[in-house]
Amino acid sequence: MSALITDIPVQSTSSTPFKFSSKDLQSDQEVRWCPGCGDYSILAQAQRIMPDLGIPKHKIVFVSGIGCSSRFPYYMNTYGFHGIHGRATSIASGVKLAQPDLSVWVVTGDGDGMSIGGNHLIHLLRRNIDVNILLFNNQIYGLTKGQYSPTSEKGKVTKSTPHGSLDYPFNPISLALGASATFAARTLDRDQKHLQSILKRAAEHVGTSFIEIYQNCSVFNDGAFFQFTDKEVKDDTVVFLEHGKPLLFGKEKDKGIRLNGFTPEIISLKDGKFSVNDLLVHNEKDTTLSFILADMTYHSNLPRPVGVFLSIERPTYEAEMQRQIEFYKEKQGEGIIEELLNSGDTWTIQ
Amino acid sequence: MAEKTPQLLDEVTIRFAGDSGDGMQLTGTQFTNTAAFLGNDLSTFPDYPAEIRAPQGTTNGVSGFQIHFGSVEINTPGDFCDVLVAMNAAALKVNLHGLLKGGSIIVNLDGFNDKNLKLAGYTANPLRDGSLSNYQVFEVDITKLTTIALQEMNLSSKLVDRSKNFFALGMMYWMYNLPLETTLHWINEKFGNKPDIRDANTRVLKAGWNYSETTEIFKVRYHVAPAKLAPGRYRNITGNQAAAWGLMTAAKKAKLDLFLGSYPITPASEILHELSLHKNFGVKTFQAEDEIAGITSAIGASFAGALGSTTTSGPGLALKTEALGLAVMVELPLVVVDVQRGGPSTGLPTKTEQADLLQAVYGRNGEAPIPVIAAATPSDCFNAVFESARIAIKYMTPVICLSDGYLGNGSEPWLIPKLENLPDIAPAFRTNPEGFLPYSRDEVTLARPWAIPGTPGLEHRIGGLEKKNLDGNIDYSPKNHDLMTHLRANKIAGIVNDIPLAEIEGDQSGDVLVVGWGSTYGAIRTAVQRHRLKGHSVSHLHLRYIHPMQKNVGELLSQFKTILVPELNLGQLIKILRSTYLIPAIGYNKIMGLPFQSEEIENKIDEILQGNKQ
Numbered sequence: 001m002s003a004l005i006t007d008i009p010v011q012s013t014s015s016t017p018f019k020f021s022s023k024d025l026q027s028d029q030e031v032r033w034c035p036g037c038g039d040y041s042i043l044a045q046a047q048r049i050m051p052d053l054g055i056p057k058h059k060i061v062f063v064s065g066i067g068c069s070s071r072f073p074y075y076m077n078t079y080g081f082h083g084i085h086g087r088a089t090s091i092a093s094g095v096k097l098a099q100p101d102l103s104v105w106v107v108t109g110d111g112d113g114m115s116i117g118g119n120h121l122i123h124l125l126r127r128n129i130d131v132n133i134l135l136f137n138n139q140i141y142g143l144t145k146g147q148y149s150p151t152s153e154k155g156k157v158t159k160s161t162p163h164g165s166l167d168y169p170f171n172p173i174s175l176a177l178g179a180s181a182t183f184a185a186r187t188l189d190r191d192q193k194h195l196q197s198i199l200k201r202a203a204e205h206v207g208t209s210f211i212e213i214y215q216n217c218s219v220f221n222d223g224a225f226f227q228f229t230d231k232e233v234k235d236d237t238v239v240f241l242e243h244g245k246p247l248l249f250g251k252e253k254d255k256g257i258r259l260n261g262f263t264p265e266i267i268s269l270k271d272g273k274f275s276v277n278d279l280l281v282h283n284e285k286d287t288t289l290s291f292i293l294a295d296m297t298y299h300s301n302l303p304r305p306v307g308v309f310l311s312i313e314r315p316t317y318e319a320e321m322q323r324q325i326e327f328y329k330e331k332q333g334e335g336i337i338e339e340l341l342n343s344g345d346t347w348t349i350q
Numbered sequence: 351m352a353e354k355t356p357q358l359l360d361e362v363t364i365r366f367a368g369d370s371g372d373g374m375q376l377t378g379t380q381f382t383n384t385a386a387f388l389g390n391d392l393s394t395f396p397d398y399p400a401e402i403r404a405p406q407g408t409t410n411g412v413s414g415f416q417i418h419f420g421s422v423e424i425n426t427p428g429d430f431c432d433v434l435v436a437m438n439a440a441a442l443k444v445n446l447h448g449l450l451k452g453g454s455i456i457v458n459l460d461g462f463n464d465k466n467l468k469l470a471g472y473t474a475n476p477l478r479d480g481s482l483s484n485y486q487v488f489e490v491d492i493t494k495l496t497t498i499a500l501q502e503m504n505l506s507s508k509l510v511d512r513s514k515n516f517f518a519l520g521m522m523y524w525m526y527n528l529p530l531e532t533t534l535h536w537i538n539e540k541f542g543n544k545p546d547i548r549d550a551n552t553r554v555l556k557a558g559w560n561y562s563e564t565t566e567i568f569k570v571r572y573h574v575a576p577a578k579l580a581p582g583r584y585r586n587i588t589g590n591q592a593a594a595w596g597l598m599t600a601a602k603k604a605k606l607d608l609f610l611g612s613y614p615i616t617p618a619s620e621i622l623h624e625l626s627l628h629k630n631f632g633v634k635t636f637q638a639e640d641e642i643a644g645i646t647s648a649i650g651a652s653f654a655g656a657l658g659s660t661t662t663s664g665p666g667l668a669l670k671t672e673a674l675g676l677a678v679m680v681e682l683p684l685v686v687v688d689v690q691r692g693g694p695s696t697g698l699p700t701k702t703e704q705a706d707l708l709q710a711v712y713g714r715n716g717e718a719p720i721p722v723i724a725a726a727t728p729s730d731c732f733n734a735v736f737e738s739a740r741i742a743i744k745y746m747t748p749v750i751c752l753s754d755g756y757l758g759n760g761s762e763p764w765l766i767p768k769l770e771n772l773p774d775i776a777p778a779f780r781t782n783p784e785g786f787l788p789y790s791r792d793e794v795t796l797a798r799p800w801a802i803p804g805t806p807g808l809e810h811r812i813g814g815l816e817k818k819n820l821d822g823n824i825d826y827s828p829k830n831h832d833l834m835t836h837l838r839a840n841k842i843a844g845i846v847n848d849i850p851l852a853e854i855e856g857d858q859s860g861d862v863l864v865v866g867w868g869s870t871y872g873a874i875r876t877a878v879q880r881h882r883l884k885g886h887s888v889s890h891l892h893l894r895y896i897h898p899m900q901k902n903v904g905e906l907l908s909q910f911k912t913i914l915v916p917e918l919n920l921g922q923l924i925k926i927l928r929s930t931y932l933i934p935a936i937g938y939n940k941i942m943g944l945p946f947q948s949e950e951i952e953n954k955i956d957e958i959l960q961g962n963k964q
Contacts, residue, residue: 082813094650
């Protein structure tokens with residue numbers, strides 16, 4: 001396809017072709033999420049960072065499945081594909097494999113991505129196709145009006161679980177790491193700066209980037225993440241992961257995480273017994289460590305880790321696919337259909 | 351002494367049968383390639399069990415390969431065989447009913463020892479109890495003769511055992527006066543870097559030939575002259591290979607990259623295998639994690655400007671249902687090849703059936719019309735797939751191409767087409783942003799523009815929600831939905847103006863018109879020809895376009911007293927014919943996992959002709 005793309009004449013007449021602003025990314029469609037929905041912030045941050053990525057607008061594709069978050073592409077003035085439930089990841093795989101130079105983004109939710117579309121999600125991650133996955137996690141089914149989701153906490157009372165849900169929730173980061181993700185991060189709808197920085201990191205990462213975004217559903221699960229976003233408490237409930245830095249948290253930065261064997265535990269730096277040097281230092285290249293940090297997620301006595309858990313390099317599927325094609329074109333010569341049809345044992349009738 | 355001059359035959363049917371580990375498919379394929387290379391017309395039918403290695407020696411594990419070849423027109427793999435090669439007792443038990451009375455049986459004596467007889471469920475040895483007195487039986491200790499032929503080579507007993515099919519092949523080459531060269535050449539190519547296997551197979555093949563030449567076991571030798579096929583260059587081809595090449599050729603004609611998203615499924619996997627070989631053509635094959643990912647990745651690839659395709663069989667088509675609706679809604683080109691098998695559910699994976707027709711035409715939620723095209727013979731899979739791609743690209747629509755297990759695995763000589771004689775395919779990529787509307791339509795075809803990501807100024811959104819006419823934005827309004835539903839239906843219905851009229855084989859009016867579709871072509875053609883030779887007023891109409899149906903079908907049907915519709919299902923095409931044309935067609939149905947025999951259809955026509963007389 002690449003040959004065809006280069007044939008397309010450049011339309012812009014300005015000296016800086018394809019430069020665009022955040023405003024250019026707003027489509028003519030009215031945004032119809034509920035008031036107070038976390039999706040607004042995510043859309044705004046995505047529109048904010050896109051112009052800085054150095055990618056022309058017409059090379060950007062947003063693909064989604066079904067659910068509240070999956071309306072996202074309609075509000076983004078790039079190429080967009082609103083797919084069917086759970087299949088955004090496999091549609092995006094096809095887009096990227098057909099045209100590897102596109103910047104492909106998947107917008108999905110905890111239901112779309114991990115329930116109906118769980119299979120495609122894990123396979124995309126292991127293949128490491130260079131697609132950026134934004135998983136909006138609101139721990140509830142919004143569009144179908146309030147049933148529990150695969151990330152809802154056990155015992156969740158919803159319309160479909162009036163006596164409390166029985167299933168144990170997925171931890172999306174652990175799931176992604178278990179599927180051999182090369183980039184896994186967690187961020188929050190209400191922390192604009194952090195969200196922007198993680199989106200940029202995902203865009204820069206070559207390979208599948210998986211971002212879990214804690215997103216507030218103001219109607220069916222309001223406040224699910226307030227403990228991690230409220231000013232009053234968040235310093236004590238969240239630990240930000242930064243490469244090469246110790247795991248320090250608390251309003252006074254007087255607490256931290258250290259490893260006791262393989263088990264993370266909180267230590268206080270206040271009484272002089274421990275110093276910063278005793279703390280666990282984050283290394284986003286360390287796969288083993290990423291699993292340990294991800295596992296902190298549902299431990300109520302530990303702060304919630306947020307940030308980049310893992311960012312490692314592994315060849316992408318599409319690069320390997322292209323490499324095979326080039327190799328065999330080189331080795332066997334560019335295929336000629338007539339020769340193929342006439343290959344093998346043939347005979348001629350006069 | 352065997353006759354020096356072989357006896358001339360017009361046509362012969364041979365069935366090779368043995369344990370699934372005996373290499374019968376390979377033996378049959380080699381015989382086929384040799385006969386094809388010498389210019390015979392032919393048709394083959396591989397018949398193998400679903401189990402990769404069913405318990406050895408049992409009837410469950412019998413694998414068969416039937417080839418019908420001749421100097422005359424050959425349309426089917428043959429109703430009955432003239433010669434049965436039975437490598438063991440189970441193979442005889444399973445296949446004896448398909449042998450002509452008076453036909454020949456060549457048995458491997460070693461396969462009829464007490465153990466094998468017991469495994470096959472025989473209480474008495476059929477070679478000794480007189481039950482085969484209606485046949486000519488040739489007993490050959492193939493295992494022992496193979497072992498002797500390989501004595502000096504010090505090979506493992508496993509390798510020796512695996513070579514014995516070449517002994518049988520050598521005997522058959524002698525019997526039908528066929529040269530060894532094609533197979534010798536193949537052995538050299540295939541096992542060039544495994545000299546042990548190469549030499550063993552070569553030796554055993556020649557031993558089988560020499561044994562027949564010197565022992566005078568066979569009293570007669572036969573010769574089948576080349577067939578009078580249309581001039582040109584030929585090769586033998588299976589339906590699945592033809593389908594793969596049809597996709598590649600269509601992509602080449604359209605100057606598109608070919609993308610295949612597919613999940614392995616019997617009997618369609620060979621298309622995936624074949625396409626995976628051709629990296630140097632830039633073919634992108636993607637073995638997806640499931641059927642749904644197969645089709646949705648193909649839809650994604652089409653969105654990005656490739657020719658998206660997916661290949662499957664019945665259960666897989668069922669899983670792709672929702673995505674097919676998406677492809678209808680987003681109006682992107684997509685070729686779906688369904689190699690049908692016995693159903694329902696997992697059904698009979700390795701057996702053939704035509705029971706997906708209604709699924710293909712109607713099996714979706716909402717009003718989701720999709721063109722459906724059926725291949726008639728193995729080599730016709732090339733044309734049917736090519737035509738599917740042409741329509742998919744020109745009309746921006748998914749197209750379902752129906753093949754089946756019998757076509758996919760079966761083979762026949764194929765007059766290799768010239769690229770320049772195939773229709774052009776010109777995808778209409780939109781590049782001009784001026785006045786661009788994603789759901790505007792071509793006046794003639796009603797196709798929407800193909801505006802692919804990467805094109806400056808054409809940024810737009812598509813999806814499964816109902817869209818507003820022209821601009822494609824989400825729109826739930828009643829009138830718009832009505833309009834869009836009609837537009838999508840009219841676009842597909844309008845394809846009738848772009849396809850040739852249906853043609854009848856035989857007279858244009860008369861007593862009986864046999865209407866078929868898909869792989870029943872050969873059996874119906876033969877049956878109708880036999881009746882016509884007897885002077886009966888019988889004609890044949892074979893439908894390639896299942897949906898939409900060609901404009902003149904109703905007119906053609908109206909010229910006959912009786913319409914007979916043979917199908918390998920409980921009556922699916924007939925439902926469409928009855929409801930569309932309000933005709934009292936008669937169905938003839940077979941659901942045994944096997945193709946029709948010409949004789950069965952011939953008898954059914956007889957029955958109708960008799961009934962009409964009364």
